[in-house]
Amino acid sequence: MKLTVVGTGYVGLVSGTSFAELGNDVICVDKIPEKVDRLNNGEIPIYEPGLKELVDANRAAGRLQFTTELQPAVRASDIVIIAVGTPESETGAANMSYVYGVADEIGEAVNDDKFRVVVNKSTVPVGTADRVRSLIADKNPDAKIEVCSVPEFLREGSAVKDTFNPDRVIIGTNSDKAAEILTELHQPLTDNIVVTDPRSSEMIKYSSNAFLATKISFVNEVANICDYYGADINAVTRGMGMDNRIGPKFLNAGIGYGGSCFPKDVKAIKHLAEVKGYYPQLLQAVNDVNEKQSLRMVDHLNVIFNEDIRNITVALLGLAFKPNTDDMREAPSLKIIRSLQEYGVKVRAFDPVAEDNARQLLEGDVYYAENALDACEGADAAMLVTEWEECLQVTPEKLKSIMKKPVMIDGRNAFKAKEFKEAGFIYHGIGRK
Numbered sequence: 001m002k003l004t005v006v007g008t009g010y011v012g013l014v015s016g017t018s019f020a021e022l023g024n025d026v027i028c029v030d031k032i033p034e035k036v037d038r039l040n041n042g043e044i045p046i047y048e049p050g051l052k053e054l055v056d057a058n059r060a061a062g063r064l065q066f067t068t069e070l071q072p073a074v075r076a077s078d079i080v081i082i083a084v085g086t087p088e089s090e091t092g093a094a095n096m097s098y099v100y101g102v103a104d105e106i107g108e109a110v111n112d113d114k115f116r117v118v119v120n121k122s123t124v125p126v127g128t129a130d131r132v133r134s135l136i137a138d139k140n141p142d143a144k145i146e147v148c149s150v151p152e153f154l155r156e157g158s159a160v161k162d163t164f165n166p167d168r169v170i171i172g173t174n175s176d177k178a179a180e181i182l183t184e185l186h187q188p189l190t191d192n193i194v195v196t197d198p199r200s201s202e203m204i205k206y207s208s209n210a211f212l213a214t215k216i217s218f219v220n221e222v223a224n225i226c227d228y229y230g231a232d233i234n235a236v237t238r239g240m241g242m243d244n245r246i247g248p249k250f251l252n253a254g255i256g257y258g259g260s261c262f263p264k265d266v267k268a269i270k271h272l273a274e275v276k277g278y279y280p281q282l283l284q285a286v287n288d289v290n291e292k293q294s295l296r297m298v299d300h301l302n303v304i305f306n307e308d309i310r311n312i313t314v315a316l317l318g319l320a321f322k323p324n325t326d327d328m329r330e331a332p333s334l335k336i337i338r339s340l341q342e343y344g345v346k347v348r349a350f351d352p353v354a355e356d357n358a359r360q361l362l363e364g365d366v367y368y369a370e371n372a373l374d375a376c377e378g379a380d381a382a383m384l385v386t387e388w389e390e391c392l393q394v395t396p397e398k399l400k401s402i403m404k405k406p407v408m409i410d411g412r413n414a415f416k417a418k419e420f421k422e423a424g425f426i427y428h429g430i431g432r433k
């Protein structure tokens, strides 16, 4: 099939490349010329394991192209996939200007008799498929298009793997013809294909992300309670997760969820409720718990140093919002560093890939270390912020020989508490014994 994918970010670039790998002819469009130039020069603008090899192979096979020209690409395609950003706006609602801008442009392009399926892959408010359809019809009332919702569920850091091994594919459409075309497109990826109406499909995306965020805030709240009673959250979640109805996944307590999706999507679904006069109490609480969670790291530091942390030096191991990505959007490290700076703490930080992105978002004096041990050199305390393999390799023995004081605050509960304590460390996790 001939596809156009609009937007070459984490979603558009990965799914466009993956559809090419399945044998389709794919044109990826982005409005940023420098991004397209880099892609045409074989450079990948984002860090995503396995992506470069896949892009190189499919460009070489002639199945994958990059351009800034949306209209000719759309005219040559059977399926047009919208994968542009839907960032948070001031009200918490999704900012839909990029999606609507693309809809206008598609509307101008589809001035022929060809039947096309327009797929919205961006995470969008319920009713967006209808809105996109009417924006296209405003430009070309006779356009033969079906606008469908096929939300994306990939995770950053494992985006390629997730795309080829999805738990399910949701196709939101009221058209049998579009359902058939989109089922054929996705069939090589999974048999778990659910066909539903566009509004339910759009809601499946928001409620899936909101549910996962709820799991994290729930477990973080329990971890915070564990801190007061000497219970260990890792033991608690192991015991909870053995109940088949609960399951062991997504129960890691820590510094709260970050990234470009959970924070904005919880706010966006909340906003969808509020504009209808319904107060989404649970979603509000999920958000509130998360807002405070990263600062628990600073609370632990204050407890350990008897509220006297001015002028001490703290090493941050990891900056990205999760391992295997360079994405710093809503990374908990940003809040932690800003708070430490307000207290007058000196910060030494290490991240294997997100340093450049972090430098653009952080102000003030931060020492960016070469590696995890370099970050900890002479530090009064170390904080594990992102569970990168490079950060997890530090041992209490190695750290003790280079740090000023043996203090580890483990924001991901990823280290063995016993090992650190036996080596003479003051070890605090989030809800750890």
Ligand SMILES: NC(=O)C1=CN([C@@H]2O[C@H](COP(=O)(O)OP(=O)(O)OC[C@H]3O[C@@H](n4cnc5c(N)ncnc54)[C@H](O)[C@@H]3O)[C@@H](O)[C@H]2O)C=CC1
Binding pocket: 006, 007, 008, 009, 010, 011, 012, 029, 030, 031, 032, 035, 070, 083, 084, 085, 086, 098, 101, 102, 121, 122, 123, 124, 152, 153, 154, 155, 156, 260, 261
């Ligand atoms: N990042 C992720 O892991 C996931 C994101 N999503 C959703 O997918 C959507 C895209 O997210 P990301 O890929 O992270 O965004 P991104 O911000 O990384 O990339 C969006 C791209 O779209 C381009 N763009 C914007 N307007 C355009 C236009 N008119 N024409 C051509 N290109 C245009 C931008 O230049 C940018 O390169 C969002 O709605 C997000 O919520 C869904 C699942 C996973």
Ligand SMILES: O=C(O)[C@H]1O[C@H](OP(=O)(O)OP(=O)(O)OC[C@H]2O[C@@H](n3ccc(=O)[nH]c3=O)[C@H](O)[C@@H]2O)[C@H](O)[C@@H](O)[C@@H]1O
Binding pocket: 123, 152, 153, 154, 155, 156, 157, 209, 212, 216, 249, 250, 251, 252, 253, 254, 255, 256, 257, 258, 259, 260, 261, 262, 321, 322
């Ligand atoms: O809509 C999206 O953009 C995507 O959002 C998340 O993917 P992502 O944000 O890339 O990463 P996750 O692995 O889900 O982690 C999100 C945040 O939650 C945190 N987390 C995750 C799991 C856990 O048990 N505990 C925890 O604190 C992570 O550290 C991270 O900050 C979802 O997992 C994807 O299914 C979805 O497609």
